[in-house]
Amino acid sequence: MLQILIILLFQTVFVFGCGTPAVKPDTNRIVNGVDARPHSWPWQISLQVKHGSRYHHTCGGTLIGPRWVLTAGHCIWPGDVYRVLIGEHDMSVGEGTEQIHEILRIVVHPDWDIDHVAKGNDLTLLKLDKSPIMNDSVGVACLPQAGEILAHGTPCYITGWGNLYTHGPMPDKLQQALLPVVEYSECSRSDWWGNVVKTTMVCAGGDIVSGCNGDSGGPLNCLGQDGRWYIQGVTSFVSSSICNEVKKPTVFTRTSAFTEWISEVMLHY
CATH class of the missing domain: 2.40.10.10 (Trypsin-like serine proteases)
Incomplete structure (x- = not known):
């Protein structure tokens, strides 16, 4: 039942x-975090x-x-x-x-x-x-199928009004940034997150772009093969030292779990 x-x-x-979305997100020119196209993540x-x-x-x-x-x-x-x-x-x-x-x-x-x-x-x-x-x-937004695991390198986007950088200002306009998925086997390596990251989480980024304070709870938006946007993660934590620490990807609660x-x-x- x-x-x-x-x-x-x-x-x-x-x-x-x-x-x-009625307004399509601009996903063509994302290098670092930028202003999102208004209302493209409705x-x-x-x-x-x-x-x-x-x-x-x-x-x-x-x-x-x-x-x-x-x-x-x-x-x-x-x-x-x-x-x-x-x-x-x-x-x-x-x-x-x-x-x-x-x-x-x-x-x-x-x-x-x-x-x-x-x-x-x-x-x-x-x-x-x-x-x-x-x-x-x-x-x-769409929810993924139970148990779905994204392939390494899947392009996803974090969105939010969090700090632009560590201890930096909060933006007025919604920001978006490309965060490729980092598979569990790599994210859980000892020089990455080690045993801090669990299989019920998903890592994304790990270079110069990351989530930051104020982005918590927001979505990891990933485009499905059907052309719809799925929420594959809920922003959970970043490095405690700086937001965009190399080999410390943003960690999300994996929605499909x-x-x-x-x-x-x-x-x-």
Whole structure:
């Protein structure tokens, strides 16, 4: 019965045209992080935390269903108040495309442990107060098939409003950067991440380009053979010394290792 419900869930997401942005991302000229083409990653959200009377960007996230956002476990702290901003590109101006949503329910993966990040399970699902209006600026990403492993060198893109470099400023405009996948056998070598990286994670990058503070929880966007964009990872951690350390790729929670948990939460909450 659960398998039937999961199939129906993914069929529902496909009805909304997952992974097919109205504005195509510019993937032709990416060397380092650059401004993304406005609204070309319409599933990218800004998770914002309340400080005083104002909200501030703290993490990224991905709209994966009409009322569901996928982000990282370490983005959520008990007692804090959050909201989700969808349809955003330039944080410094009101573009008229933004949609603000309250969070009805926060479901952190039961095996996430903030004191042991390397154990993995760095995932959280957020249920929105209501479904956003789907349009050219707001859409859902596709989820990969359970167990899918990307080949070494697969070109994927990280997106977010994280620091432009270690201890650097946060950009107003959404950034994107090409991060080729690094297969587990290489990423887990002793001179790379060693046993810190697990098979439930995916590494990408490892050279001069990487995720950085503020990118956490955001997507690793990978183009499928069907022409749709799939969220193959959720940004989890980088080197503690500098964001773009050689042989220390950005590490993501591998979405395809958690499709059953994601589906069960979306169905039962």
